[in-house]
Amino acid sequence: MSNNDIFNTPEQEIEIVAKELSEIKEALRELSRKLTRIEARASRAFPSAIRKHTNTTHRKKSETLSIPKMTPEEAVRFYDGVVEQAKDGNIEKARDLLYSLELPDLNLLRSELGVSLGKKKPSRRVLMEAILGRVNESVMMTKHLNRHQLINQADSEKVTDKQSEEETS
Numbered sequence: 001m002s003n004n005d006i007f008n009t010p011e012q013e014i015e016i017v018a019k020e021l022s023e024i025k026e027a028l029r030e031l032s033r034k035l036t037r038i039e040a041r042a043s044r045a046f047p048s049a050i051r052k053h054t055n056t057t058h059r060k061k062s063e064t065l066s067i068p069k070m071t072p073e074e075a076v077r078f079y080d081g082v083v084e085q086a087k088d089g090n091i092e093k094a095r096d097l098l099y100s101l102e103l104p105d106l107n108l109l110r111s112e113l114g115v116s117l118g119k120k121k122p123s124r125r126v127l128m129e130a131i132l133g134r135v136n137e138s139v140m141m142t143k144h145l146n147r148h149q150l151i152n153q154a155d156s157e158k159v160t161d162k163q164s165e166e167e168t169s
Contacts, residue, residue, distance in 0.1 A: 068104040075109045079131075083138045098131055106131065 008016065043050040070078065078097075085094040101109065106127040110117070115130040122130075 066104060068108040069102065070105045070108055072108065072112050075105065075112045079109060079113065079135075082131075083135055083142075086135050086139045087142060094135060095128075095132065098128055103127070 039050070068075075078101075082094045082097050085091075085097065098106070103124055106124065107122065110122075110127050110130055113131065113134045115134060117126060117130060
C-alpha cells in the first residue's frame with residue numbers, strides 16, 4: 001500500500017485475505033497436532049477411560065451403507081414424487097427430498113433409473129447429479145409432451161368430429 005493511497009487495491013486485498021487464511025490454517029493444524037498428542041498421552045495413561053470410537057462407528061457405517069432401506073418399487077414411487085415436485089416448480093423441495101435419502105437408497109434409485117456411472121462406489125455428489133439430471137429430463141419431457149393430455153385431446157377431437165358429421169348429415 002502506498003502512502004498516498006489510503007485504500008487497498010483489489011490485488012492487495014486478495015493478498016491480505018490469502019495471508020490471513022494461511023495463518024488460520026496453520027493455527028488449526030497446530031491445534032490438531034496438540035490435540036492428537038494430548039489424546040495419545042491420555043489413552044496411554046488411562047486406557048480404559050479413553051475409547052477409540054472412530055473404528056467402531058466406521059465399521060457400522062460401512063455395513064449400513066451397502067444395504068438400501070427402500071425396495072425398487074418404493075424407489076420408483078419416490079422418484080415420481082420428486083419429479084412431481086420439480087414439475088410444480090419446487091426444485092429446492094425436490095432436491096431436499098433427494099438429500100434426505102441415504103447413500104444406498106440413492107444408489108438403488110440411480111440403478112432403477114438406469115443411470116450408469118462406471119464407479120463401484122460413487123459419491124453422494126455424483127449420485128445426486130445423476131439423479132437430478134434424470135429429474136430434469138423427466139420434467140422437460142412432460143412439459144413438451146403430456147401423454148394423458150394428448151389422449152384426452154384426441155378423444156375430444158373424435159367426439160367433436162363425429163358430432164359435426166352428424167349435424168351435417
